[in-house]
Every structure is written in C-alpha cells, then in structure tokens.
Amino acid sequence: MPPKYPETYLREKPSWMAWERIADFLYFGFKTLGKRLSIALLDVGGIAILWILTSYVIIRLSTGEIGYALVPWWTFGIGVVEIAALWESFGRSFGHRVARLELRRGDGGDPALHQRFVHWLLWHVSVLPLVGLLPTPPLHERASGLALRPFTMEGRTPKPWWRTSTGLYVAWLLGISVVAAVSVTISWEDLVRLFTNAGSTAKFWRSFFSPDTSIIVKTVRALVVTVFMAMTATAFAVMVAVPLSFFAARNLMRGLIGRSIYTVIRVAMSIIRSIEPVVWAIFFLVWVRVELAPFAGVLALFVHSVSDLTKLYAERLESIDPGLIEAIAATGANRLQVLRYAVIPQIVNPYISFTLYRWDINIRMATVVGVVGGGGIGQDLFFYLKGNLWTQAGTVMLFIIALVWAIDYFSARLRAKLA
Amino acid sequence: MNESPPKKNHRATRIRRRLLALFIDWLTWGYVAYGVMYFLNDYWWRIPLERFYTTLTLPPWGWPAAVLGTLAMAMICQVTGYSLGERALKLEMKEERPLNKEELLMGRAMGKPFWRTQWGVMAVFLLALTVALGWHIVKIDIEALLRPSRRAREMLGEIFPPDFRYFFASDPAFELRGLPYSILDLMMVTIFMALLATVLGAAVALPLSFFGARNIMGFSPAGWFVYGIVRGFFNVFRSIETMLWAVVFAIWIRWGSPLAGIMALTIHTVAALGKLYSEQVEGIDPGPVEAVVAAGGDRLEVIRYAVLPQVVPSFWAFTLYRWDINVRMSTVIALVGGGGIGDMLFYYKNEGQWALLGAVVATIVAVVWAMDYLSGRLRERIT
Numbered sequence: 001m002p003p004k005y006p007e008t009y010l011r012e013k014p015s016w017m018a019w020e021r022i023a024d025f026l027y028f029g030f031k032t033l034g035k036r037l038s039i040a041l042l043d044v045g046g047i048a049i050l051w052i053l054t055s056y057v058i059i060r061l062s063t064g065e066i067g068y069a070l071v072p073w074w075t076f077g078i079g080v081v082e083i084a085a086l087w088e089s090f091g092r093s094f095g096h097r098v099a100r101l102e103l104r105r106g107d108g109g110d111p112a113l114h115q116r117f118v119h120w121l122l123w124h125v126s127v128l129p130l131v132g133l134l135p136t137p138p139l140h141e142r143a144s145g146l147a148l149r150p151f152t153m154e155g156r157t158p159k160p161w162w163r164t165s166t167g168l169y170v171a172w173l174l175g176i177s178v179v180a181a182v183s184v185t186i187s188w189e190d191l192v193r194l195f196t197n198a199g200s201t202a203k204f205w206r207s208f209f210s211p212d213t214s215i216i217v218k219t220v221r222a223l224v225v226t227v228f229m230a231m232t233a234t235a236f237a238v239m240v241a242v243p244l245s246f247f248a249a250r251n252l253m254r255g256l257i258g259r260s261i262y263t264v265i266r267v268a269m270s271i272i273r274s275i276e277p278v279v280w281a282i283f284f285l286v287w288v289r290v291e292l293a294p295f296a297g298v299l300a301l302f303v304h305s306v307s308d309l310t311k312l313y314a315e316r317l318e319s320i321d322p323g324l325i326e327a328i329a330a331t332g333a334n335r336l337q338v339l340r341y342a343v344i345p346q347i348v349n350p351y352i353s354f355t356l357y358r359w360d361i362n363i364r365m366a367t368v369v370g371v372v373g374g375g376g377i378g379q380d381l382f383f384y385l386k387g388n389l390w391t392q393a394g395t396v397m398l399f400i401i402a403l404v405w406a407i408d409y410f411s412a413r414l415r416a417k418l419a
Numbered sequence: 420m421n422e423s424p425p426k427k428n429h430r431a432t433r434i435r436r437r438l439l440a441l442f443i444d445w446l447t448w449g450y451v452a453y454g455v456m457y458f459l460n461d462y463w464w465r466i467p468l469e470r471f472y473t474t475l476t477l478p479p480w481g482w483p484a485a486v487l488g489t490l491a492m493a494m495i496c497q498v499t500g501y502s503l504g505e506r507a508l509k510l511e512m513k514e515e516r517p518l519n520k521e522e523l524l525m526g527r528a529m530g531k532p533f534w535r536t537q538w539g540v541m542a543v544f545l546l547a548l549t550v551a552l553g554w555h556i557v558k559i560d561i562e563a564l565l566r567p568s569r570r571a572r573e574m575l576g577e578i579f580p581p582d583f584r585y586f587f588a589s590d591p592a593f594e595l596r597g598l599p600y601s602i603l604d605l606m607m608v609t610i611f612m613a614l615l616a617t618v619l620g621a622a623v624a625l626p627l628s629f630f631g632a633r634n635i636m637g638f639s640p641a642g643w644f645v646y647g648i649v650r651g652f653f654n655v656f657r658s659i660e661t662m663l664w665a666v667v668f669a670i671w672i673r674w675g676s677p678l679a680g681i682m683a684l685t686i687h688t689v690a691a692l693g694k695l696y697s698e699q700v701e702g703i704d705p706g707p708v709e710a711v712v713a714a715g716g717d718r719l720e721v722i723r724y725a726v727l728p729q730v731v732p733s734f735w736a737f738t739l740y741r742w743d744i745n746v747r748m749s750t751v752i753a754l755v756g757g758g759g760i761g762d763m764l765f766y767y768k769n770e771g772q773w774a775l776l777g778a779v780v781a782t783i784v785a786v787v788w789a790m791d792y793l794s795g796r797l798r799e800r801i802t
Contacts, residue, residue: 056607066604178618181611185677185758193672194682201671225556232553274787278751279780282768287571288563295558368662371754375557385666385755397663405658 033130036138039095040127043084046094046169051080053176060183085127089120091165096148104149111146118144207394215392219380219399225294226376227403229369230362233298237305238355244306245313252317265310272307277365280304281374297374301362308361312354313347320346353418360411367400436508443504444493447545452489454548461555499537503545506538574773581777590775593766602763602782608677609759610786612752613745616681620688621738627689628696629722634708635700649693656690661748662755669756680757684745695737696730703729732801739794739801746790750783 052068059067069076087093092102103119105111111119122140141147161167244265246252253262280300288296320343328342370378377400384393496502553559567575585593589601600608629635631649636642664683672679707725716724753761760783767776 066600066607068603177611177614181615184608185611185615185681187676187678190672190676190678194678197671201667204667204670228553228556231549232557232559235550235553270788270791271784274747274784274791275780276747276751278754279764279783283574286574287567288560289568292558292560292563294556295560295563298557298559299564364660367660368751371662393666397666400663401659404660405655408658 032138035099036127037130039093039099039101040084040088042095042098043087043093044080046173047083047087048076048080050169050173050176051076053173053180057176057180057183060180066184081128085120085123087165089116089123092151094166094169096151097166100151101148102151103146106145106147108149111144115144115146119146203390204394207391208398210391211395211398212391215395219377219396222377222380222396223399223403226366226370226378227363229294229298229301229366229374229376230359233301233305233366234355234359234362236298237302237309237358240306241309241313242351244310245317248310248314249317250314251320251322266314269307269310272303273311275304277301277304277369278372281369281372285373293373293379294375297366297369297376300369300374301365304365305358305362309354309358312358313351316347316350316354317343349418353415356411356415356418360407363407364404367404440502440504440508441493441497443507444496444502445490447503447541448489448492448496449485451492451545451548452485454552457552457555496541503538503541577773578777580774581781582774583778583781585775586778586782590763592770593763596766598762600763602760602779605760605763606782606786609749609761610746610790612677612681612684612749612757612759613742616684616688616745616749617738617742619681619685620692620741621734623685623689624692624696625734627693628700629726631693631697632700634703634705635718635722635726650697653690653694653697656686657694659687661687661752665752665755665757674756675753675758675762676756677758680749680752680759683752683757684748688741688745692737692741696734699730699733699737700726736798736801739798743790743794747787750787 055070056066056068058070059065071079084093088096089103096102103111103116105115119140122143126139137147162171247261248265248269250262253259277300280303281297284296284299285293288299324342324346325338328338333341366374366376367378367381370376370380371382373379373382377396381393381396381400384390384396493502493504497505583602584590586602589599589604593600598605627649630645631653633646636646661683664686665680668679668682669676672682703726707729708721711721711725749757749759749761751761751764753759754765760779764776764779764783767773767779
C-alpha cells in the first residue's frame, strides 16, 4: 500500500508562486517600464522645451522682457503631458523614433483611428499612475489592440522629413531656437556697429605691421614662461592620467568594486572637465600666493588636462583588441604580463599622440589662463588691453599667433607620423 | 631598377637631411645654452652681494661665441654619435660588420635599452634639463599648494553650499550695470550664443569646404589657386584663438555685447569646421563620383548625388562636436568682452562673493555636462 501523501504532492506549484516567475515578472516589468517611461519622458521633455522656447520668443518679441511660460505652470504641465500623449497615440513620436519603435495593430496592420483614440484615452489611466504599465503588454495597448513594434522600412517608401512629425518637430525646434537666439543676443545697435564700425579696429591692425620693437625681449620671456607652463602641466597631467585611465576603462574594471571605482572616476572627471581652465585659474589664484601666478596657471591647466587625458586614454583602452589579451592570457601569463605584452603595445602610440594634442591645447589655454592673471604672455596682453595700449597689445597678439601656429603645425606633423 | 630615383636627386636629399639633422642638433645645444644661462642668472640673483643685484648678461663677444660654441657642440655630437637629429631622421651611422646572434634574433635596435644608447643619454639629459628649467620658470612651490592662503580658506568656507538666490530673480547689484538678468537668463543667452555661432559657422563652412577639397577642385591652375586660398584661410584663422577674436570684436562692436562673442566664436568655428569638413570630403570613396560623372552629371550634380550622401553623417557629428566646444567657450568668453554668463562669473569673482560665484559655476557645470553628454550620445548614434 502506497504511503498516504497529501493530495497536492505531485501537482506542480501554480506558476505565479514560483520565485523565478515572480522575479522574472518584476524584472521584465521594470525593464519595459523603464523603456516606456524613458520614451514618455523624451516626448514630454521635448514638448516642454519647445513650449518654453516658443513662449520665450513670443514674450521677448511682444514685450521685450524675458519669460519662460505664457500660462500658469499647471496649465503648462497639463498641456505638455496631453500633447505628448496625443503625439504618442496619433503619430510616431520623437521618443518612438529614438527607440526605433512604432505603433502597430496586433496582426501587424496599420492602426485604425478608433484604436488610436482608445489608446490615447487609456494612456492616461496606465501611464500617469504607472500601474497599467506593469503587465506586459500594458493596459492601454491591450485594450486598444495596438502594440509597439520594432520599426521596419520593409514595403514602404521613405517619407521626406517634412511629412513626418519628428522631422517637423526638429525643424520647429531649430527654427524657434535660432529666432530666440537672435532676438536675445543681437540688438539693432550692435548689428549696425558691426557693419559700420570696422574702422575702430584699425589701430589694432596697424600694430601688426608696425609692432612695438621695444617690448620684444619682454614678450619673448613671457612666451617662454607660457610654453613651460603648458609643458609642465602636460607632463604632470600625464603622470596622473595614465594610471587613472586604467581605472576608468570599462573593459578592465569588472565586478561590483571595479564598476563603482570606474563610475566614481568617470563622474568626477566629467565634472572637472566641464569647468573651463580659466575658472580653475580663478580658484587657484586665490589658493596660492600672488607672486606664484604661473604656478596657479599650471595648476589650473593640470587639473583640466588630467580629466581630459583620462577620458581620452580610457576611451582608447576600451577599444583595444581583446583577441591579443586572450592570446597572451592563453599562454599562462599573469595579469602584469598581459598588461605588458598585450595592452601596452596597443596603446603607446595613441597615448603619445593624445598627449601631443593636449600639449597643443594647453599652449592655447595657457595664453588664455594668463588673461585672468595666471602668468605668462596672457597677463601681458590683458595689461596692455586694459591700458588701451593697442600697439603693444597687437604686438603681443602677433607673437601668440606665431607661437600657436608653430606648435599646431609641429604637433600635427608629429601626430600624422605616429598614426 | 627602374624605380630607383635619379642619382643626383638622391644625393641632394641626403645632403638636405644631413643639414636638417645638424640644424636640429644646433637648436638642441642652443636650448642647453639657454638653460645654462637661465640657471646662472637665477642663482646669480641669490648670491648676496652687497648692492649688486643685476641680471647676468652676455658680453658683446658672447653672442657670436654662444652661436659658434653650440654649432661646435652639434658637430661634435654628429661625429661621436650623441645626435638626436640623426636619430629623429633615422640617419644612423652604421658599422659594416656582421650582426651577432642576439642582434639577429631581436634586431639591431633591440640590442640595447635606450638609456644605454648614445642618443638615449642625450635625450635623458635634455629631459632632466627641461624639468629643472620648468620647475624654476614656472615657480613650482609644493608648500604653497599644500598650505592654502587665508583668502582661500575664506573662499572654501563660503562656496559650500552655493547660494542660488539669484537663479530666477535678477541681482540688484548686477542690474546696476544695465544687465537685469538672472543666472537662468544669462545661461540661456550663453547657450544661444553657442547655437548661433555653430549654425552660422556651419552654414559658411559647408560651401567653403568643397572649395578646400583637393578632389573636388581638380588639378587645374585655377583649382590649385582657390584650394590654396581656402585652405590658407582655414589654417590662419584657426590658429588665432577665439579669445583673441573676442578682443577684436569687443573693440569693434561694444565691450560685453553678446554679438561680439558670437562673431568671435563664428569665425573660429568656420575655420575649424571648414578644415574638418574638407578633410572628410577628400576622404570619400571615388566610386560614386565616377559613376555620376559617367552618367553625364556636372560638378554640382556630383556634389549633390555622390559627395553629400557620403559625408552628411560625419558633417553632423563634427557640427555637434563643435557645438559642444562652443558652449564651453561661450561660458568664459565674457572675460574679453564677449557677453554671456561669464559676465556674471567674473563680476562675482571681482566682488569676492564666493557663494554666488559657486551658484554660477554649478549652473555652468550642469549645462556643459548635459550638452557634452547629449552631443556624445547623438554622435554615437550618427556615426
């Protein structure tokens, strides 16, 4: 006699109770949710930017003031969301276009108007409280019989851009931005002066042909300081950026700890990089004593170069050929040997060429950093400009142009040789 | 045998290369002499002689002596093999002898590490000289870096947290200068400056780039002439910094006018984009061009149907890249009278209002970072 098992012993658990199924449901649910949300965010954000720019232009042209919304903020919010919903239901929106999707019927045909209408109505129910998005397909798509399918060009003639809603959107955005830009940055008096006042720069050009010879020795000394500023900053930046770049390369930093180090370095570098060296120079000029102006300039260039070089180096590291690494690793080499024989030979020349490029940029930047007081030739230039000494300013500019041109030429020649 | 160049020409090239190598060595020794003079001067100043602080200058016969002396050193280097010029031009003097086993295996160059070769010794010496010279010229002072000044401590205390009081409302003190703008308003102006400069610059550079492309202009004398002019324009105008252009336009139009900044950015954009564009046009696949020509297309039709389709994606990528650079530049172009958010930045810096300055810098960082990210993503999709 068989032992008495409970009735449900041999039956499978209901599928929704299995942990894997629940995990799958949540995972894919949130994945599609994220995708749909980012599409919706793109559309809403795009419409909002367009609205803001349009009202900016209208306010600017009608009253001459600066304003960002014609209507109260809640009207603005509702309007933007509504237009985005309409756009997603009745056309192929910007977000769909970016995600390479389109709205199709379940059997693949073109959606009918009433289906689109149902889609739009139920969109409010499912996207705004977010509940309808969790099941796949989401509520509004299930009820309207429509679904987002990968977009294909098969069996269709491509439409010209002015027949697609995204094309019109981008055109309007560009057009209205240019109108807004013109209306706020260009005034009539300035424009008139641009076309009539060219003579006022004559004093400047004259100095190009008759430079002030008495300041040549002084200028050359300042030029040497500038070159050495760029050189020192680049040299120290390379020393820091080369080791850092290995920690900022995604293919080398695996695992949780590696990824977090990678993320921290990349974020810090991109923040540092978005501040111009001139602004860094302001900071370091306060930091160190006044007599050390060139040192402050070097520090500013150094900080900016480190972040820029780390990014360039790391991107180069990310695109190395993995085949060589595998080949060396297959011979039983340890990590250091892999680095030595598979990674470094691939990156030496690009690294040198990036460094030269950066040195070239640093020379230009060193002249600019000098203008805020960071030493070198820029400081002289600013001094002469403030004192309305046009001949001297023109002479200094002549030297700067010659230096930049020469460095640019040689670094381009060298880089062409390295590539 | 037919391919070997004529004997005479070959010899002229060899002599020219030798002279160039000598010239490089001469310059190197000139640099060494400059370094020695600099150090002499530097330490001369520090010798506490009674009321005798003056710079050390060369006597009248010193200049010719220095010139000849460096030339002599260069020649000695060439003869003894310590020559960087020869190494740079790959003109090694070779001994006529059979290679030993190691050299056969690894190649002659791998025989010695570079610091054991003669040019390597010279290079290391020059590097050391440069570092030492740079250390003195730039006045590197680690102590000053590690011990911030009193003002710096003040600044650090105030800058965190930044004061966003004037993000939406305009600063009354700043309004006195005739600029009733908030940070947000000026940031919009800055972005618009970059936008206009990029659009204008790209619109001018696009047609110009075809005149600067070798394969479009053909090889007639007129073609060479136009090509030379356009390329020369690109090169010269590119090497003049945006900041210098801004100085010129600030004098021309008005100090602090956004239009001055736009014009400065535009001119540099035209030159930089024009060069990138025309290089791209030169690198196209000639097949479609030949096909259109064979079908009887004229030059405009060639550009329209064979060239443009090949270059449009990379043109967009370059333009986006340039837009990114222009946004960065336009944030600081106010320093030399270009207008935009830099006006506020440098105003607060001069006033020493660090908390408000922090807000401006934070806004700039956010915008530049966002633009960088967006243009990077877009470029990835395009190319």
